[in-house]
């Protein structure tokens with residue numbers, strides 16, 4: 001016993017004396033030969049498995065490469081229709097609006113990365129490996145891809161008597177690919193050189209900032225638009241233009257270059273702000289901007305609504321003022337610290353009136369503007385929570401201030417959404433392609449997330465009425481295929497609505513997705529809620545927190561952290577399920593690749609290329625989301641409680 | 642057997658003080674199992690009472706009934722003159738005036754130490770952030786870990802976590818502190834640091850009810866010791882009486898096993 005403590009003491013003092021930062025010993029890494037032997041060929045069985053796997057993989061990769069580089073592929077179909085895939089038939093004359101959108105997103109993304117990102121960077125050692133791997137990958141592709149075909153002077157593929165294509169010999173093919181040999185070897189060489197040059201310094205971790213890597217590689221891609229002859233493909237006034245051997249159209253490369261500059265500029269701006277005093281308030285503003293961005297982009301920028309100002313002055317503005325001032329006054333009173341039971345009663349009273357007047361809307365009992373009804377419901381809900389915001393004067397002022405801003409936003413967007421669009425597009429759903437995919441995903445998440453949390457809380461509530469209602473909702477939604485719900489909302493729902501109540505198809509679709517997704521999100525959140533230990537509830541209770549406070553400060557934050565992995569799974573699911581929009585008549589990414597392009601006279605029946613491109617786009621975005629979630633999990637320390 | 646027994650003389654000084662906790666024939670059942678049987682006791686202001694008893698004797702159940710983490714089915718409990726009832730506001734009020742420290746600390750792992758401490762003062766007591774922060778830092782100073790304010794509970798040792806838990810309870814400025822085996826989950830070398838904080842608290846005049854197996858603490862700090870077994874109070878007395886001259890056989894048996 002005494003010996004043990006003696007040892008412990010000794011080592012402690014040793015640590016204290018030697019407070020020089022110790023050089024981290026290099027991770028023990030086996031030489032490549034030994035590594036291969038230990039991991040791949042440790043036994044006869046493993047060797048056979050390894051060889052089999054390599055052969056199978058080589059065939060798979062070879063098949064994919066041959067498919068992509070086959071002379072039969074018409075890559076000009078997706079290349080020409082790039083705009084169609086991204087934004088559907090947004091009018092050429094108004095295209096600047098799309099670029100404003102991309103620019104806005106670039107500003108938001110760049111600033112946010114600058115403000116928040118605390119990337120550790122990539123170690124120089126890793127970069128060397130990446131470079132060597134990339135080079136080896138290129139060399140492998142050169143060898144595996146089958147030789148090209150012989151073509152005549154007009155570019156037609158030469159065929160033999162049996163009309164089979166004539167391929168070049170292997171040796172010719174390899175020498176044809178000289179440029180790629182050089183590129184591949186250059187990557188390997190660069191990696192090796194850097195590795196040797198680092199030498200002893202490999203042990204200290206030299207890190208290249210991730211931001212530099214990301215913006216740098218994006219920049220290189222955009223630079224290549226100006227240099228590499230990807231070919232100039234475009235539809236202009238319905239006319240098909242295909243000029244290979246040129247760089248892409250200037251209407252593509254110029255805006256993208258500007259976007260890159262905006263992105264990088266905002267990044268440095270964000271960096272500056274993050275070091276200044278105002279960082280916290282700017283972060284709050286950025287969050288708000290992200291939340292509002294789908295609405296502003298879709299309903300304001302892309303739709304360019306024509307607002308009827310006489311209506312605004314006579315109706316919209318007065319209603320807004322009534323709710324901002326009247327509602328603000330009510331909330332000011334309800335958040336009075338000494339109001340006690342009377343406050344809770346008044347809140348409940350408001351909710352009762354709200355439910356009543358909403359029910360009245362469906363029976364057509366008395367006419368009232370939809371906007372006013374919704375505002376009243378929001379007022380009732382906020383009023384119910386008002387007692388949680390009671391306190392000193394400044395706190396109440398802030399509470400009422402947030403209310404006024406909320407009303408301003410609500411009424412502004414209600415007005416904008418009710419105004420007709422001035423941009424003339426072919427589809428009823430207003431927009432299509434990747435744009436609609438992203439917007440439906442974003443809006444669905446914004447609506448279904450809070451709803452899902454509420455449902456999860458309801459299902460775990462101790463009040464039977466909430467439990468039964470939530471369970472019934474979740475179970476009935478989960479028992480119905482998504483496509484049924486979508487059909488219901490796009491076709492049948494409008495028939496049920498009372499006179500004077502109208503719902504745009506786009507909004508109906510989003511509602512359908514949201515209600516569906518909320519049921520699944522609720523189950524994920526419930527899993528997180530059940531993982532919270534009882535001691536957490538008891539500690540919160542023992543401190544005298546009310547149960548809404550306990551839920552919002554103690555239980556939910558922990559439950560949501562635990563449920564990040566399944567929640568991200570659900571986000572990815574929603575993103576991919578937007579492809580069902582095609583079935584109910586929308587023009588999403590998939591439908592454009594699968595139906596619209598193959599119907600063009602120039603590309604009749606060309607489908608596979610588009611589908612491959614569309615699949616790659618889905619994959620890229622999904623991969624980015626799951627990468628981000630992994631970072632988030634690590635940062636929030638899920639699992640190490 | 643109630644505490645006003647001949648063997649538990651209360652000094653005149655104590656008798657004249659305010660009643661902080663009054664329990665009158667408290668009974669509690671878990672299903673058919675009776676966990677508390679006619680438990681009666683009165684704890685005066687500034688008194689330190691240590692509750693002893695074998696495991697499963699109902700000590701936790703009793704102490705948790707006092708701030709209504711458990712609900713008793715029969716009898717009466719009053720804290721600082723307010724009787725516990727099902728009225729929600731009543732319960733929240735009593736809870737905010739009774740601090741509790743748990744065996745497993747139960748800190749909030751997603752909040753920093755300072756946020757753990759200031760959460761309830763800010764949201765229950767409606768204290769401005771700056772005041773709550775100042776109070777929290779003063780309390781961290783008092784429990785001897787001022788430098789840990791911005792860490793997360795997971796980054797602290799058990800003893801440090803338990804001291805944060807004490808600071809968190811104290812931040813509500815309670816009239817009574819309940820401790821349910823505060824050192825039982827700690828490694829031996831950390832027990833002392835927590836007991837020292839509790840001793841300091843007792844010296845400052847806090848009313849305390851402590852369930853513990855630390856006999857040294859009981860002997861040194863307690864004004865009175867209550868011994869429980871099988872849901873009943875078996876014997877009540879001063880530490881001197883309790884450790885040198887216990888009357889009940891069951892008490893003697895317990896002491897012979899534990900000492």
Ligand SMILES: Nc1ncnc2c1ncn2[C@@H]1O[C@H](COP(=O)(O)OP(=O)(O)O)[C@@H](O)[C@H]1O
Nearest residue numbers: 671674676694695696697698699700701702703
């Ligand atoms: N939630 C519960 N449900 C059923 N029985 C319980 C529950 N909590 C405690 N008990 C029982 O009540 C008795 C007293 O428990 P407890 O108060 O925790 O004892 P102590 O803290 O003295 O060790 C024990 O027999 C225990 O099994």
Ligand SMILES: [Mg+2]
Nearest residue numbers: 700701702822
């Ligand atoms: Mg116990």
